[in-house]
Amino acid sequence: MLDIVAVSDEERVYISNKIKNCDILLGCGDLSPGYLDFLMNILKPKISLMIYGNHDKKYFKNLYNVELTGFSKTYKGLEIIHQDIINLKNKLNINKNVYISGFSGAYSYGKKPFHFSEKDAKIFKRILGRKKAFKLIKDIDIIITHSPPGLENLFEKDISAFHKGSSIMANIYMKYFPKIWFYGHIHPRYTDQILNFRIHYKNKISYLLNSVPYKYVRYDEEKKEVVEIIGEEKKIKFKDIYF
Incomplete structure (x- = not known):
C-alpha cells in the first residue's frame, strides 16, 4: 500500500497535525522551495517529485537554470518530472510497476515551462506515445499537472477558458x-x-483530484486501486463524469 500526499498552490503548516508520514510527496505547482522542504522534513517521504506552476518563475534568478528533469538545485531533494515518466518500482522497493508522469505550467500565455499552449501539450502527447509504442510503458498509474485537463462537463458554472484546461x-x-x-x-x-x-x-474509474492545498491518497499498487482519499474538507464531494 502506497501513501501519497499531493500538494499545490496554498501552503498549510497544519498538515503536520493531520498526516505524519508518506511514501510519495507530489508537488503540483505554485509552492515555495521552503514549504516543500518543510513537508519533506515532517512527512519523510521515500521519494519526492514535482512539476512547476505558473507562479514558480519567481524562484529562479536565471531562467536558464530551470531544470525540466532530474533533481532540482532550487527545490532541493525534489525530482522534476516535467514530460518525464518514472517507474517507482525500484525506487520504492515494491513488486509492481507504478508509473508516474507529470507536466508543468498553467494553460495560458507566458514563459515555458510555467505556462503552456496546446502545441506544447501535443509534444507531451507524442513523448508518451513513443514510449508506449516502444513498450517502455504499458499503463500510467499517476499523472500530476498544474492545470486540470480540459475534459467535457467538468465544471457546472462558467469558468475562464484557461482554467478549463x-x-x-x-x-x-x-x-x-x-x-x-x-x-x-x-x-x-x-x-x-x-x-x-x-x-x-x-x-473503469479514474480519480481527478484537486490538490489545493493537499490530498492524501492510499493506493493499492498490487490491485491498482484507490483505497482512501482525504483532503482538507471534512467530507470530499465528488462529481461523477461518464464517458
Missing part, C-alpha cells in the same frame, strides 16, 4: 486513463464548484 491534455487523460490525476491551479476557497471527480470510462 487543455483539450490535448484531455486527450491524454482518456488515452492513458490513469488511476489518479492530481492537479492544482483552481483554489477551492474561491469557488463553490465541485473540483474532485470520479471519471467513468469502459467500466
Whole structure:
C-alpha cells in the first residue's frame, strides 16, 4: 500500500497535525522551495517529485537554470518530472510497476515551462506515445499537472477558458486513463464548484483530484486501486463524469 500526499498552490503548516508520514510527496505547482522542504522534513517521504506552476518563475534568478528533469538545485531533494515518466518500482522497493508522469505550467500565455499552449501539450502527447509504442510503458498509474485537463462537463458554472484546461491534455487523460490525476491551479476557497471527480470510462474509474492545498491518497499498487482519499474538507464531494 502506497501513501501519497499531493500538494499545490496554498501552503498549510497544519498538515503536520493531520498526516505524519508518506511514501510519495507530489508537488503540483505554485509552492515555495521552503514549504516543500518543510513537508519533506515532517512527512519523510521515500521519494519526492514535482512539476512547476505558473507562479514558480519567481524562484529562479536565471531562467536558464530551470531544470525540466532530474533533481532540482532550487527545490532541493525534489525530482522534476516535467514530460518525464518514472517507474517507482525500484525506487520504492515494491513488486509492481507504478508509473508516474507529470507536466508543468498553467494553460495560458507566458514563459515555458510555467505556462503552456496546446502545441506544447501535443509534444507531451507524442513523448508518451513513443514510449508506449516502444513498450517502455504499458499503463500510467499517476499523472500530476498544474492545470486540470480540459475534459467535457467538468465544471457546472462558467469558468475562464484557461482554467478549463487543455483539450490535448484531455486527450491524454482518456488515452492513458490513469488511476489518479492530481492537479492544482483552481483554489477551492474561491469557488463553490465541485473540483474532485470520479471519471467513468469502459467500466473503469479514474480519480481527478484537486490538490489545493493537499490530498492524501492510499493506493493499492498490487490491485491498482484507490483505497482512501482525504483532503482538507471534512467530507470530499465528488462529481461523477461518464464517458
